[in-house]
Amino acid sequence: MKWDTLDEEQCSLSRTIAVVGDRWTLLILRECFLRVRRFEGFQSSLQITRHLLSERLKKLVRSGILRRVPYSEAPKRYEYILTQKGLDLYPIIMAMVHWGDTHMGDERGRxxxxxHKTCGKLFDPVMVCSECGDPLHAKQVHVHAGPGRKEVVG
Amino acid sequence: MKWDTLDEEQCSLSRTIAVVGDRWTLLILRECFLRVRRFEGFQSSLQITRHLLSERLKKLVRSGILRRVPYSEAPKRYEYILTQKGLDLYPIIMAMVHWGDTHMGDERGRxxxxxHKTCGKLFDPVMVCSECGDPLHAKQVHVHAGPGRKEVVG
DNA sequence: AGGCTATAGTTCCAAAATAGAACTGTCAAA
DNA sequence: TTTGACAGTTCTATTTTGGAACTATAGCCT
Incomplete structure (x- = not known):
């Protein structure tokens, strides 16, 4: 597969994978949600090589997930801030964290x-149906071809 | 980073990434949710090399996400079925599909x-708080160190 | 003025992962 | 007996990563 044109695939999952489908990108985003914004911050908490970090940040900026904002004029220095598009990745990260808590946990606990600041309680994220509000399970979902589908599968 | 011990990290996201954090694994799981079960099925719909497909399926079985179930005795043939642990990945996949639909869509539509079979309507997945049921947004969430945390960050 | 430190990268080489194609082995059907 | 379906394995070339060192700008200290 040509990963560089993955974002032109018809599948929405492929298009998402094109931007956040690698290990480091996901970990960088975790740090973003934990309020890390600067190159040295990402580098020291992730132990990612500076080269790859540089690559990944550029790609996230190109994808519109992070904005590169100057915070110092001399010397020129920038920090990386989540855009709305980036903030909208939160459910993906939370779904992954929750699955890890549930299925990959160890004796130490999570x-x-x-x-949740608005209700004040400790919570788990739950994915529900936008129409009826019930929790979603794979077996209760039926897939139809949509307007953007070239051929029918599945 | 040593990716082979990522599942021993303290972070739940890292542990999730250890098993589903690469492009092909995610695409294979998509096919699983679309009811694909067999080697040739995955290979032909994804155009993944047979070598990598073989590797990834083995890893998913080792992780307890797929089960390798015989469906023919002579010749011995197996198919790959999602376990409950695998089915529980559904929110992750749906969250990614939904983000792709929202932010990476094109003019053709989704x-x-x-x-949702139980209510009969076309839906979007929404992530809500398990306690109050309101939709979750990154800025409304406060992170605390839990019992499994060695040192405090973030 | 000279040297140290902080920040944000870039460059280079070795090691690991992936792509692409061909090959193996088992069995059924023609 | 030949062909085809299925489920892989093996091989080499290319690409991606890892790891370490290097560059560049500027403030601060003496």
Whole structure:
């Protein structure tokens, strides 16, 4: 597969994978949601090589997920801030964190707890149907071809 | 980073990434949710090299996400079925599909539509708080160190 | 003025992962 | 007996990563 044109695929999952489908990108985004914004911050907390970090940040900026904002004029220095498009990745990250808590946990318990500020409680993320509000399960979902589908599969 | 011990990291996201954090694995899982079960099925719909497909399927079986079930005795043939642990990845996949639909769509419209069998309507997946049921947004969440956390960050 | 430190990268080479194609082995059907 | 379907394995070439060192700008200290 030609990963460089993955974002032109018909499948929405492929298009998402094109931008966030690698290990480092996902970990960088985790740091973004933990309020890390600067090159040295990402580098020291992730132990990613500077070369790859540089690559990934550029790609995230090109994809419109991060904005590169100057925070110092002399010397010129920038920090990386999530755009709305980037903030909208939150459910993906939370879904992954929750699956890890549920299925990959160890005896120590979960490393982070999440508090929902609007209700004040510790919570788990739950994915529900936008129409009826019930929790979603794979077996209750039927897939139809949509308007953007070239040929029918599945 | 040593990717082979990523599943021993303290971070739940890292542990999830250890098993589903690469492009092909995610695409294979998409096919699983579209009811593909066999080697040739995955190979022909994804155009993945047979070598990598073989590797990834083995890893998914080792991780307990797929089960390798015989469907023919002579010759011995197997198919790959999602376990409950695998089925629980559904929110991750759906979150990614939904983000792709929202932010990476093109003029043709979305390729697939999802019907919730229990309510009969076409829906979008929404991530909500398990406690109050409100939709989750990154800025409304506060992170605490949990019992499995060695040191405090973030 | 000279040297140290902080920040944000870039460059270079070795090691690992992936792509692409061909090959293996088992069995059924023609 | 030949062909085809299925489920892989093996091989080499290319691409991506990892790891370490290097560059560049500017503030601060003496």
């Amino acid at each position: 490393p982070l707890l999440h508090e | 390729p697939l539509l999802h019907e």
